[in-house]
Amino acid sequence: MASAERLDPWGHVLIDYRKLFTVFGVKPMKDLLEKLRELGPVHRLYRRGIVFAHRDFDKILEALRKGEKVAIVTGFMPSGPFHFGHKMVADQIIYLQSLGARAFIVIADAEAYAVRGLPRNKIIEYTKIYVANLIALGVDPDKTTFYMQTSYEEPYYRLIQMASAKVTMAEMEAIYGDLEPGKIMAALTQVADILHPQLDEFGGYKYVIVPVGPDQDPHIRLTRDIAERLNSEVGTIKPAATYHRLMRGIDGSGKMSSSRPESYISLNDPIDIAVKKLRNAFTGGRATAEEQRRLGGEPEKCSIYELYLYHLADDELLSRTFLDCRAGRLLCGEDKLVAVKLLREFLEEHQKRFKEIYDTVEDYIRLPSF
Ligand code: SF4
Structure with missing residues (x-):
C-alpha cells in the first residue's frame, strides 16, 4: 500500500473521508438508518451524517433488535482537557446504552505516557476529569466498565501478549508505517481493549461495536485480523466499527485536538x-x-x-x-x-x-x- 493511502492514528490532520470507502472498504451509514429507526428515535449524529460509515454495524443492530448482549468499546487518551470533540463520542455511548449496550471505556494512560510523553500525575488528573465529564453528560455508570490500561484485570494483559504473537512486524508496518516500540505496545494494547469484552471473564460480549474517527481505522483493521487469528484459542470474532467525522478546530485549521x-x-x-x-x-x-x-x-x-x-x-x-x-x-x-x-x-x-x-x-x- 502506498504511504499516501495510510491513515495515521497519532496524527493531527483531517483525512479525505472518501478513501475509507474506496480504499479501505467501509460501508455508508445512510443505508442503515431505516434499521436504526426500527429501534427508536435515531440520534442526531446518525441522522445528520456525522456518524457516516461502518463496518458490520448491521450485525450489531440485529443483535440489539434480538436483545442479545452488545458491548460498545471506546477510549479516551487523558492528555489534555475534555472538549466538544470528546462529547461527540460520549453522545454515541449514551445513545447505544439507551439501545441496550454495555460500555467498556478505556482510559488510555499507557498510550498517553508512551506516545504523548505525559507525566503520570498529569495523566491521573485528566483521568478523573474525563470520567466525571462522561458521567455528567449521561453515560450510565451502572452500564459501564471504566478502566485504565495500566490498572485492570489479568486476562486483559494476557490478551495483549497473545495478540503480539498473532501479527508480524511487516504487517504492522504495512498498516501504520514506521513504528517505535511505544507505538507497537499502544497498538497491541488497543487490540486487547477492543477484544477483551468477548472473553468470558468480562461477560462474553460477542457483539462489539467501536465508534472511531477515520484516523483510527488502522487499529480497527489490525484488531479484526487478530480477532480471527485468535478465534480458535479464545473464541474472538471480528468487532464492528462506526466512523464519525472529526470536529474541526474552532480556529478553522485541522481537527479539534487537546494538544492545540x-x-x-x-x-x-x-x-x-x-x-x-x-x-x-x-x-x-x-x-x-x-x-x-x-x-x-x-x-x-x-x-x-x-x-x-x-x-x-x-x-x-x-x-x-x-x-x-x-x-x-x-x-x-x-x-x-x-x-x-x-x-x-x-x-x-x-x-x-x-x-x-x-x-x-x-x-x-x-x-x-x-
Ligand atoms: S456564524 Fe456566520 S457563517 Fe457561520 S452559520 Fe452563522 S451566519 Fe453563517
Whole structure:
C-alpha cells in the first residue's frame, strides 16, 4: 500500500473521508438508518451524517433488535482537557446504552505516557476529569466498565501478549508505517481493549461495536485480523466499527485536538473563557456585512455552524441557520449571540453536574497506585 493511502492514528490532520470507502472498504451509514429507526428515535449524529460509515454495524443492530448482549468499546487518551470533540463520542455511548449496550471505556494512560510523553500525575488528573465529564453528560455508570490500561484485570494483559504473537512486524508496518516500540505496545494494547469484552471473564460480549474517527481505522483493521487469528484459542470474532467525522478546530485549521488549545472549547473552561473563544471562532462569514448580505455566508466552512450541527442546535434552529446564512439574511455577529446563549446554558448545567460527580469519581474507576 502506498504511504499516501495510510491513515495515521497519532496524527493531527483531517483525512479525505472518501478513501475509507474506496480504499479501505467501509460501508455508508445512510443505508442503515431505516434499521436504526426500527429501534427508536435515531440520534442526531446518525441522522445528520456525522456518524457516516461502518463496518458490520448491521450485525450489531440485529443483535440489539434480538436483545442479545452488545458491548460498545471506546477510549479516551487523558492528555489534555475534555472538549466538544470528546462529547461527540460520549453522545454515541449514551445513545447505544439507551439501545441496550454495555460500555467498556478505556482510559488510555499507557498510550498517553508512551506516545504523548505525559507525566503520570498529569495523566491521573485528566483521568478523573474525563470520567466525571462522561458521567455528567449521561453515560450510565451502572452500564459501564471504566478502566485504565495500566490498572485492570489479568486476562486483559494476557490478551495483549497473545495478540503480539498473532501479527508480524511487516504487517504492522504495512498498516501504520514506521513504528517505535511505544507505538507497537499502544497498538497491541488497543487490540486487547477492543477484544477483551468477548472473553468470558468480562461477560462474553460477542457483539462489539467501536465508534472511531477515520484516523483510527488502522487499529480497527489490525484488531479484526487478530480477532480471527485468535478465534480458535479464545473464541474472538471480528468487532464492528462506526466512523464519525472529526470536529474541526474552532480556529478553522485541522481537527479539534487537546494538544492545540486554540482549537477547542473545553467543557470545563470557565464560562467567560469559553464564550470568548466562541466569539473569536472561525466562521464562514464574508469580509464585510454588505458582502455577506449580497453573497450569503458559507455555513459548511463555519465552526459555529459545526457546533450547532454536532451539539447545540435542534433540527429547527439548524435548518433555519443554514438557510438564513446562505441567503445572506443572517450576519455572524447576530448568530454568535444565539450560539453564546446556547453554549452558556449548556455549560452552566453541565458544570454543575460535573462538580457533584468529580469528588466521587474514584468510586467508578480504579486508579493506579503510582
Ligand atoms: S451566519 Fe452563522 S452559520 Fe453563517 S457563517 Fe456566520 S456564524 Fe457561520
